[in-house]
C-alpha cells in the first residue's frame with residue numbers, strides 16, 4: 082500500500098487513481114467509494130479498507146464511463162514483468178482527462194479532440210488550442226472576444242483550461258456581460274480545469290512552447306516571442322505534460338489563428354443552420370452529414386475543419402473546387418482511389434500515440450498496411466497529370482524501405498500487448514529465434530515431464546501448472562496425496578489439492594522463465610527499433626496522411642456533385658450573390674430518403690436568389706424581403722442560400738444550376754427557435770440578443786438571414802422592431818446582403834422608400850378553400866398569410882377554424898393603423914391611395 086499512498090499524495094482530489102494489481106485495476110479508500118458509485122460496481126472491504134476492482138482487459142469501457150462523467154483518471158501501471166515473490170515496480174503512467182485522451186477506444190475517430198486554454202489580457206482574449214491526438218496546435222489573441230468564441234463553438238473543445246483565479250470570477254456579474262455569456266455558453270457541458278495562474282506566464286510559455294516544438298524561436302511560424310497568447314499555449318503544454326507524465330512528443334508546429342482569415346460563423350448561426358448537428362442534436366440531418374462522403378477518419382476530420390472555418394482566400398477555394406472537378410470528370414478513377422483509401426489507417430493518430438508512449442503492436446500493423454497501400458494510390462494519382470490533384474500526389478512520400486522493414490519484422494497477426502509475445506516475425510532476428518526455440522523446447526519438456534511423473538507416481542490426474550505468484554508446480558488432488566513420492570517438496574495447500582515442486586522442476590523453471598523473459602525483452606527491443614524507424618519518418622508520414630485526407634474529402638464531394646447534380650460556383654471579390662435554381666442540400670437529400678418510403682411525396686423545388694450589397698447588379702437588391710403563407714418554404718429558402726455560400730467558400734460544389742458569389746466575410750442568422758430557454762433567457766430576449774449581434778457586427782461583405790424578427794412580442798412592437806432593423810441594415814450606399822423572411826406584410830411597403838429593398842414571396846395556389854404549396858419564390862409581395870388554411874391542414878377542430886375565420890373577418894374590417902397598412906396594400910394593387918393613410922404610414 083505504500084506505493085499507492087505515495088502516488089495518491091501526488092494527485093489532485095478530483096482525480097481517481099486506478100492501481101494495477103495483476104489482472105485488475107484496483108481502486109482504494111475514498112476513490113473506491115466514489116468510483117464504485119460512478120461505475121455501478123461492487124464495493125468490498127479488506128481489513129476495513131474500501132476497495133473495488135476493474136478487470137484490466139475491460140478497463141477501457143470503465144475509463145470511458147468515468148470520462149463521460151467528467152472524472153479524471155490517473156493510471157498506475159506495472160512497469161516490469163512480475164516475478165514470483167517479488168514486489169513489482171509501479172509508476173504513474175498517465176492521467177486521462179476529457180481533453181487529453183489518446184487511446185482509440187476513447188476518442189471519436191471522425192472528430193478532433195481539442196484542449197483549449199483561455200486567459201484574459203488587458204485588451205484582448207488570449208487562447209490556445211491543441212489536439213494531442215493529431216498534434217494540431219494553434220494560438221490566437223483577439224480584441225473582440227466574440228470572434229474567438231465563434232471559432233470555439235465550431236472547434237467544440239473537450240476540455241477548457243483556465244487560470245485558477247479566473248475560473249470563478251468570469252462567471253460573476255462584475256465581468257463584462259457579453260464575455261460572461263460567451264464564456265458560460267462555451268463552458269456549458271464541458272470539463273473546465275482550473276490550473277494555477279503562474280502557468281499562464283507569457284515568457285515561460287514562450288520557452289515551453291519552443292522546447293515542445295524543438296525550435297530556437299518561433300519566427301519560422303510567424304509568431305513573435307511576445308505574442309500575448311503564448312501564456313495560454315504554455316499552460317496547455319504544462320497540462321499536457323502533467324497528464325501524459327512526459328513531454329508531448331508529437332508537436333511540430335504552432336499556427337496563429339485569425340478570425341480575419343476565415344468566414345466567421347457565430348455560435349447562433351452554427352446552431353441555426355444545423356451545420357454540425359441537427360435541431361434534434363443528431364449528426365443525421367446536419368450539413369456535415371449531408372456533405373460527408375469520406376471513407377477515412379482523417380478525411381472526416383478534415384471535412385469538419387473546413388466546414389467550421391470556410392475560406393476567404395480565392396486561390397485556395399479555386400484549388401479545392403478544381404480538385405473536386407478532376408474527380409467529377411473521372412468517376413472510375415475516383416472510385417478506384419476511394420477503394421484504395423479504405424485500406425488506409427489513421428496514421429496521424431497512430432503517430433501521436435507512438436510518440437506519446439502508447440505503443441501497441443497492432444498500431445504498427447496499421448502503419449504497415451497503410452504503407453503497403455501507398456504505391457497503388459500514388460500510381461492512380463499519376464493519372465491526373467498537370468492538375469491540382471497531381472500537386473497533392475507530390476505530398477505522398479515514398480516509404481519503400483520502411484515498408485519492407487515492417488513487412489519483414491512484424492508478424493501477420495499482432496497481439497495488442499507486446500508482453501503477450503508474438504509481435505516479431507520468426508526469421509527477423511537470430512537471437513530472438515534462438516530464445517524462442519528454447520521456450521518451445523521447454524513446453525515440450527514440461528509435457529514429457531508431466532507424463533513421466535504420472536507414470537512414476539501412478540497418479541493419472543497429476544498436472545504441471547503455472548501461476549504468476551508461485552511459478553511452475555506439480556498439482557496433486559487430495560485423494561491422491563498418499564501416492565506422492567518423498568522427493569516432492571510442498572509449495573502450497575489448496576482446498577482440494579496440494580502443490581509441489583522438485584529439484585528438477587525448479588532448475589527447469591529457472592531456465593524457462595529466463596528464456597521467456599529474454600524473448601520478451603528481445604522482442605520489446607526489436608519492437609522499439611521498429612517504432613524508432615517509423616518515427617524517423619514521422620513528418621513525412623504526417624504529410625502523406627494529410628494529402629490522403631484531402632483526396633478523401635474531394636472524392637466524397639465529387640460523388641455528391643455527380644449524384645445530386647451540383648455546380649462549380651464562381652467566386653470573386655464582387656458584392657454579388659447570384660444563385661440560379663438553388664436547392665437546400667440537406668432537405669433535398671431527406672426528401673429523397675422519405676420518398677423512397679412514401680410514394681407520392683414531391684421532389685425539392687429549386688429557387689433562384691439575386692442579391693448584391695450595392696444593388697448595382699441588375700435585378701439584385703441588397704435586401705430581399707420574403708413574405709408568404711406559413712409552411713410555404715420561406716425558412717428553407719433563406720437557409721439554403723446561407724448553406725450554399727458556406728459550401729462554396731469551403732471549396733465544395735453547390736446544389737444549384739449556377740452560382741456567382743462575391744466572397745462573404747461572415748454569415749449571420751437569426752432564425753427559428755433556440756435552446757436558450759434552459760439558460761434563463763426568454764425566446765424574445767434571445768431573438769433580440771442575436772439581432773443586436775448582427776446589427777453591431779455585420780459588414781457590407783456579410784450575409785445576413787433573418788427569419789420572423791419580432792415574432793416573439795406583441796404585433797405592433799414586433800412590427801416596429803422589424804421595420805427599424807431593415808432600415809438599419811439598409812445604410813446609405815452598401816449594406817450586408819440580406820434575406821428577411823416575415824409574416825408582417827406591412828413591411829413590404831419598405832420597398833417603396835428604401836432603394837435597395839425588393840419584395841419576394843413564396844407562391845401558393847388556392848384551390849376552393851384550400852391552398853396548394855408550390856414552393857416557388859417569385860417577385861412581389863404576398864397579400865395573405867393563409868394561416869387559417871394551414872391550421873386546418875394541421876388538424877385544428879372545425880369549430881375553431883370557423884370561429885377563427887369570423888374573428889379574422891371582424892379584425893380585417895376594424896379600422897386600426899395596422900389595417901390601414903393592409904388596406905393600403907390592397908388599394909395599391911387597384912391603383913388608388915389616400916392622404917389619411919399616408920399620414921398613418923409616416924408613423925413607421
Ligand SMILES: Nc1ncnc2c1ncn2[C@@H]1O[C@H](COP(=O)(O)OP(=O)(O)OP(=O)(O)O)[C@@H](O)[C@H]1O
Pocket residue numbers: 668684685686687709710711712713714715716717718856
Ligand atoms: N423548395 C422546396 N421544395 C420542396 N419542399 C420544400 C421546399 N421548401 C420547403 N419545403 C418543405 O416545406 C416545409 C415548410 O417549409 P418552411 O419551414 O421553410 O416554411 P415557412 O414558410 O418558413 O413556414 P413558417 O412561416 O410556418 O415558419 C418544410 O418541411 C420543407 O420540407
